[in-house]
Amino acid sequence: MNEFTNRVPDATVRRLSLYLRFLEDFGRSGVTNVASAALAERGGTTAAQVRKDLSHLGSYGKRGLGYSVEELTRVLRSVLGLDSVWRVALLGAGRIGTALFEYEPFRRRGFHITTVIDNDPAKVGARLGDIRIRGEGELERALCEARIDLVIVAVPAPVAQGLVDRVVEAGVRAVLNYAPVQLRLPEGVALRNVSMLVELECLSHALARRVCHSA
Amino acid sequence: MNEFTNRVPDATVRRLSLYLRFLEDFGRSGVTNVASAALAERGGTTAAQVRKDLSHLGSYGKRGLGYSVEELTRVLRSVLGLDSVWRVALLGAGRIGTALFEYEPFRRRGFHITTVIDNDPAKVGARLGDIRIRGEGELERALCEARIDLVIVAVPAPVAQGLVDRVVEAGVRAVLNYAPVQLRLPEGVALRNVSMLVELECLSHALARRVCHSA
DNA sequence: TTCAGCTTGTGAACGAATTCACAAACCGGG
DNA sequence: CCCGGTTTGTGAATTCGTTCACAAGCTGAA
Numbered sequence: 001m002n003e004f005t006n007r008v009p010d011a012t013v014r015r016l017s018l019y020l021r022f023l024e025d026f027g028r029s030g031v032t033n034v035a036s037a038a039l040a041e042r043g044g045t046t047a048a049q050v051r052k053d054l055s056h057l058g059s060y061g062k063r064g065l066g067y068s069v070e071e072l073t074r075v076l077r078s079v080l081g082l083d084s085v086w087r088v089a090l091l092g093a094g095r096i097g098t099a100l101f102e103y104e105p106f107r108r109r110g111f112h113i114t115t116v117i118d119n120d121p122a123k124v125g126a127r128l129g130d131i132r133i134r135g136e137g138e139l140e141r142a143l144c145e146a147r148i149d150l151v152i153v154a155v156p157a158p159v160a161q162g163l164v165d166r167v168v169e170a171g172v173r174a175v176l177n178y179a180p181v182q183l184r185l186p187e188g189v190a191l192r193n194v195s196m197l198v199e200l201e202c203l204s205h206a207l208a209r210r211v212c213h214s215a
Numbered sequence: 216m217n218e219f220t221n222r223v224p225d226a227t228v229r230r231l232s233l234y235l236r237f238l239e240d241f242g243r244s245g246v247t248n249v250a251s252a253a254l255a256e257r258g259g260t261t262a263a264q265v266r267k268d269l270s271h272l273g274s275y276g277k278r279g280l281g282y283s284v285e286e287l288t289r290v291l292r293s294v295l296g297l298d299s300v301w302r303v304a305l306l307g308a309g310r311i312g313t314a315l316f317e318y319e320p321f322r323r324r325g326f327h328i329t330t331v332i333d334n335d336p337a338k339v340g341a342r343l344g345d346i347r348i349r350g351e352g353e354l355e356r357a358l359c360e361a362r363i364d365l366v367i368v369a370v371p372a373p374v375a376q377g378l379v380d381r382v383v384e385a386g387v388r389a390v391l392n393y394a395p396v397q398l399r400l401p402e403g404v405a406l407r408n409v410s411m412l413v414e415l416e417c418l419s420h421a422l423a424r425r426v427c428h429s430a
Numbered sequence: 431t432t433c434a435g436c437t438t439g440t441g442a443a444c445g446a447a448t449t450c451a452c453a454a455a456c457c458g459g460g
Numbered sequence: 461c462c463c464g465g466t467t468t469g470t471g472a473a474t475t476c477g478t479t480c481a482c483a484a485g486c487t488g489a490a
Contacts, residue, residue: 008420009476010417016420021412035437035438043397044397045478046479048480049478052478052479061439063439064487065437067438080416080423081423084423099310105412106411111415111419149422150415173422175418176415176418180236194409196321197321198233199408200321200407201228201235201295203390203391203405205295205296207389208299210405224447250468260448262467264448266470270470278457278466279455279466281467
């Protein structure tokens with residue numbers, strides 16, 4: 001199974017991201033080989049699942065031995081597109097936006113936020129780290145000048161769709177959305193939603209049902 | 216199909232959370248009835264999906280008419296456990312923790328953060344909003360006094376597991392984890408992970424492989 | 431070399447979630 | 461009341477993801 005013949009299922013990609021983190025930990029601890037069972041134990045899944053996931057990428061394990069931590073780390077980084085730097089623009093410099101901007105792991109993984117946009121006149125011109133916050137009017141120019149690959153949306157829900165339409169028009173093909181709206185994008189633009197509320201509400205559902213059952 | 220006979224599939228619960236948001240919007244716009252097709256259009260899914268999802272809760276639609284916005288809103292709030300206030304503790308008052316603390320929609324939905332813990336001596340005693348930040352040593356006492364239902368973990372990865380063990384020991388049954396680790400919890404405790412990195416890495420995978428995913 | 435002990439890679443079985451397709455139900459008008 | 465237009469609720473079919481089970485392959489030791 002060649003890594004270019006088949007697309008990698010979505011559920012698998014999410015786990016690859018976890019495996020990579022575990023591999024980096026193993027590497028730091030000086031472990032050189034790791035079995036599917038060890039990765040599974042660490043990630044709360046099963047050895048069969050790990051092997052099936054990795055089999056989508058090709059055949060990088062050695063029977064009887066497991067996987068080379070170094071090699072598999074390299075392969076995962078490549079499959080996840082982490083061996084180049086991605087130029088990222090942040091839309092919205094509010095609480096969430098600022099927290100994301102300052103989130104160290106992003107930069108460590110090669111996601112460089114080089115552009116920040118906010119439509120609050122009080123913020124335009126101010127600095128976030130060493131980036132000057134630019135106004136909404138400069139959106140297209142900023143995206144183009146900085147050759148942005150990916151946009152993080154952290155603006156209030158009502159203005160998100162309008163901004164994203166312009167972002168897509170400007171040629172950006174990947175959007176990470178923190179705004180609590182369902183964005184509509186044309187085919188060919190990758191979208192990922194991170195909803196603070198959805199996960200919390202899943203938990204409250206679990207809590208509420210549990211109470212019911214024990215009663 | 217009665218709402219207490221069957222458990223609601225996980226994938227469905229996540230969508231219910233979205234539907235609720237749409238219903239609230241519809242309600243504000245004065246719409247009184249809504250068809251599955253309208254909810255689907257708004258949520259980027261299909262009418263059949265919406266009906267299947269809602270059928271897990273019971274039979275609240277009227278054929279030929281659709282769903283009563285008011286009634287369905289009430290039902291969803293109830294199923295998601297949103298008609299009571301949940302007492303929430305926040306572990307970690309760093310960038311992420313602070314942003315979460317100030318995230319308005321949490322409070323609007325009945326998630327009240329009444330306790331904040333941080334192990335940085337410089338922060339202990341300081342205030343976040345009108346809450347006094349308490350030290351790690353007071354964890355158990357604070358959880359117990361405030362009768363906490365749910366904990367949000369926003370501490371650095373290395374200390375997360377240790378804290379969560381104590382939280383579970385203290386009787387908390389739901390954990391929302393923002394730390395980039397895979398937490399291990401006993402049966403019966405609900406866990407949800409929000410990973411800033413996983414979603415971003417899915418996008419970079421899509422960009423690198425020229426595969427388009429939507430979510 | 432051969433053997434014992436592990437561990438991978440993968441077809442096949444299984445299970446879960448989504449989509450399809452249509453009978454049943456409802457409304458308003460004539 | 462009956463009919464035409466509409467929309468739900470749901471079995472059946474399908475697609476997608478996970479788990480099982482085992483042959484094949486590697487290592488190190490004798």
